[in-house]
Amino acid sequence: MKRSRWNLIILLSLAIAFTSVFGTAYAAEPEEENTVEEETPEQKAEQEAYEMPVQTNEVKKWPKGPSTYGEAGIVMDVGTGAILYAKNIDEHEYPASITKVLTALVALENGQLTDEVTFTHDSVAFLQPGDSSIGMKEGDVVSLDEALHATLLASANEAAYAVGESVGRNAGHDYSWFLEQMNARCKELGGENSNFANTNGLHDENHYTCARDMALIGRELFKHPEFFDIVQTLNYTIPATDTCEEHIFQQKHKMLMPDNSNYYEYAAGGKTGYTSDALSTLITMAEKDGIQLVCVVLRTHGSNIYSDTKNLLDYGFNSFKKVEVAGAEKSKDVEEIIEGDEGGYVMLPDGIEFKDLDMKLKADESARGEAVLTYSYKGYALGSARAKLSKSYIKEHSAKIKAAGTKDNREKSSKKKSVFAAAVIAAGILILVFYISRIIKKQRRRRRRRRRR
Structure with missing residues (x-):
């Protein structure tokens, strides 16, 4: 009897131990599954951007370019305008503060660095908490050179506004005229997918651009060495004067900072940008072995803006060669x-x-x-x-060349005749109006005489 009880106790103990061990192991499996982190919306968007097609990668024999976490990107050769890398380069995107490189271009083309820039009420009143600023006040007066340093280095939004307003006023116009020049200049350079509604890049649904247009603007800036003198500055001080207090600020483009881990030895200039709507944007100019490149990345997810730009510039320098x-x-x-x-x-x-x-x-x-x-x-x-x-080409195509020249002369002659005819018609109309007016005057005189009688 006692032996049976002991046997039963032993069996129950073994059963409990067995259930405890294997039951725990069985239950651990779903717990491990629950510990797997789900992908956040930000991570998903980042991966989707990385997997977007690169159009130049689809060209047969074209060297494969890197994927980027930006939704649009381009690498353009400055000398030829050749597009070396293209990812959604004509898609409308918000530029954020890289807008300011176009502001600088128009200012340099329409003003002198010694010109005065005055901070009016309008140039400071629009600022909201969190907007990039160096704290300029209404009534402050600085030089255009100082204002452009604040615009391009510190990304001061009030400085960008004041630059546009003052350059416009100095040219006999206003801030709106400056905006018109920004849009006109972009089109003159070949940009067809942009509309600039302000000089600083603060979010506006009607303020947009594309990677190609920004690269064309960056390419044009290579004609202005004073732009590079400004953007290569690491630290800058606007000294205190009777019209302004002292302002000290630094470079923000990390690829231009020798002590920064993102420093890129071939970087020559550029501008950073960010808003919650635009995400990170960046334009970077670089030069290596006689080749000058412009790289633009737009709507970049995560903290990949500098690594993406470095990879794209390395790709441009290493995958293409300059052939005379x-x-x-x-x-x-x-x-x-x-x-x-x-x-x-x-x-x-x-x-x-x-x-x-x-x-x-x-x-x-x-x-x-x-x-x-x-x-x-x-x-x-x-x-x-x-x-x-060659002489053979000229001989073979001389008739066509002559015909083209004759056609051109005929068109010019036709235009001259049209202008002459229009002038004759206009003169005839003026003469007719003159005689009709005389007839009307005579009739009025006759009526007056009759009334007097």
């Missing part, structure tokens, strides 16, 4: 390449040979015997050159 057209062009239509404003070189992608490029020749009627050669690959322009045409 002289010596490479073997067409029987070309006698020699002329050094000039057309660049005279192409940006040749790795894996693609010069002979693989499509060349278009356009004879220049204004300079007989010369032509402009443009080179492209699968629709992507890579450069151009000016050339002296």
Whole structure:
């Protein structure tokens, strides 16, 4: 009896121990599944941006460019305007504070660095808590040089407004005129997908741009060494004067800071940007071994703005080479390449040979015997050159060239005749109006005489 009880106790103990061990192991599986973190909306958006297609990667033989956490990006060669990397480059995006590089361009083209910039009520009253500012006050007066340092280095929104307002006023206009110049200048440079509603980049639904347009603006800035003198400054002080107190501020573009982990030795200039609607934006100019590049990244998710830009610039410098057209062009239509404003070189992608490029020749009627050669690959322009045409080409196409010149002369003659005819008609109308007015006056006189009688 006792033995049976002990056996029963032993069996119950074993059963409890067995259930405890294996039951715990069984229950642990769903607990492990519950500890897996779910992907946040921000992480999902970041991954989706990274997986967006890169259009240049879809071009046959074109060197594969890196993926980015930005929804749009471009790398453009300054000398030729060749697009080396393209990811949604024409999509409308909010630029945020990289707007200020266009503000600087228009200011430099329409003003002098010694011009006065006055901070009016309008230039400071719009600021909201959290807006980037250096604390300028109504009535402050500084030079355009000082105001541009504040605009480009400290990203001071009130300084950008004051620059536009003062440059406009100094030109005999106002702030609205300056905005018109910003939009007109962008279009003149080839930008077709932008509308700038302010000078600082603060969010406005009607204030947008695209990667291509911003790269074109950055390319044009290479003509202004004073811009690079400003954006390469690490620390700057606006000294105290009778019209302004002292202001001290620093560089914000980390790729231009030698002591920063994001420093990029080939970076020559640029501008940062961020709003909650635009996310991170960045424009960076760089130069290496005689090649100048502009890189623009828009709507970048996470903290990837600098790593993406570095990867894109490295890609541009390492995957393309500068090839002079002289010596490479073997067409029987070309006698020699002329050094000039057309660049005279192409940006040749790795894996693609010069002979693989499509060349278009356009004879220049204004300079007989010369032509402009443009080179492209699968629709992507890579450069151009000016050339002296061969005698065989001139002989073979002389009739067409002469006909084109004759047609051009006929069009000019036709225009002159049209202008002359319009002038004759206008003169006739004036004479007719003159005589009609005289007749009316005579009739009035006659009526007055009759009334007197």
